Amino acid sequence: MELFLQRLFDGLSQGSVYSLIALGLVIIYRGTGHLNFAQGEMALFCTYVVYQCGEWGLPIGVSVIIGMGVGFALGAATEVTLIRPVAKKSAFAVFIVTLGLFQFLNWLDGAIWSDQPLPNSGVGSNQQSFPSLFPNKPDDFINVFGAAIKLQSIGVFLLVLVLFGLLYLLFNYTKLGLAMNAVASNPESAKLVGIRTNMVLMVSWGLAAAIGALGGVVFAGINSNVNLGLMFTVFIYASAAATLGGFDSPGGAVLGGLIIGVIENMAAGYAEEWVGQELKVGVALVVILVVLLVKPSGLFGTAKVERV
């Protein structure tokens, strides 16, 4: 029982990271129908920025806000300069551009910072470990039915719930949210009711990258360092999460992320013999396959309804 609860909470906090990246994927997909392959790498770049702020002695709370701000600017600029010009041509062109961006950003991180995990005293880091948003000393845990649950896990989980709440309010009770929904549903008509669709798409990309940045920082905090490969598997899990939850449903992305995090940890823990730590990523693949076969629109995605 203790072990089960521990794995559950570990899974939830890991899954929260997937949820954050998946939320970014979903926000962009809803607006444009594009899958942003660079979502994870955009988040990674911002995570390095947060590391840099830490090096300059800024408290983590301030660093995160800066990192998310950089993320917003990066996402918005990407949409305007890279995506918009090719989006008119074809979805395939967008796919290639985001793949290119994926590679470029990863190279850029290595060029600016280091190909070693950071912080690293070898390259002169001032910080001991990557700053965590939540208490993460060895004795920062609470007992739940005998299981030691890290405060960090609970904090991350709550953070995702709060963020989801804010997004829910955004999508359902604000003009911006209404405009985003309208553009997602019918971009042509969105123009005809006076929605500035270009602005909406730019803001969507910015928002997606800012949320991704938060995911990157949280994951680096759990991981204690940031490195060039940090987001590779996270991106795969996040894609599985978005597929599971439904690519156009923010709520589905959050739940999908949490479910995948839990499944991953349970599978690695309980089926150690034949899944173990090495084959964990395979779990994501299985989930994607099963969902696509059984319910392609995902748990909460909208299967298109249209009467003609």
Next chain:
Amino acid sequence: MTLLRTSGLRAGYGPVTVLHDLELEVNEGEIVVILGANGAGKTTTMRAVSGTIGRQGTVELNGTDITKMSPDNIVRQGVAQVPQGRGTFPELSVEDNLRAGAITRRDGMSKIAADMERWYQQFPRLAERRGQRAGSLSGGEQQMLAIARALMSRPKLLLCDEPSLGLAPLITQELFGVIERLNKEEGLSVLLVEQNANLAMHMASRVYLLETGRIVAQGSAAELSADDAIRKAYLGF
């Protein structure tokens, strides 16, 4: 007072020019109908006015040149288009569709809510389905929703692109009745393109005849129906 005037309007798609030097006028309080067969350039005319395709020449609204304006700014100038094939937001509820129609307005939630109630009274079927997704409505209901959505922006000029398309005659009649009433009671100016000449001519202040991107005849409904050739070609009697 001239509300809309186009002069030398040319528009098309890529290398293909569909409209050739179109001269159109809509005066305040008029219902102007453009008649034309398939491929005459009716929808292109609507798009050229609402700014959703590239255009040359000039389009003036209330004396302001709107030729260079983007579609969203043209809506802000008071032009609302009901696109062909309804163009509702299928995944959004009826109510959110109407809210989206009012997205350019700056005059406060209570006035927007009051307008919404008004269109619900005008179209009771929409009121019954206000929480339902627009995509699940019937064709006639979607057309009503598209018109109500356009009216939510409180336009000075309503552009209607073949509202009768795919609708039963009775529903079409109902829709045209609403448009006519809005025109009489509120002074709403309307530019409407149609293939369905009989119904549309009935309520038109003036009629233009469009053939392969050119205006070939214009006048009052009575004048045009008096012309034998036109009557045979467009009215079928």
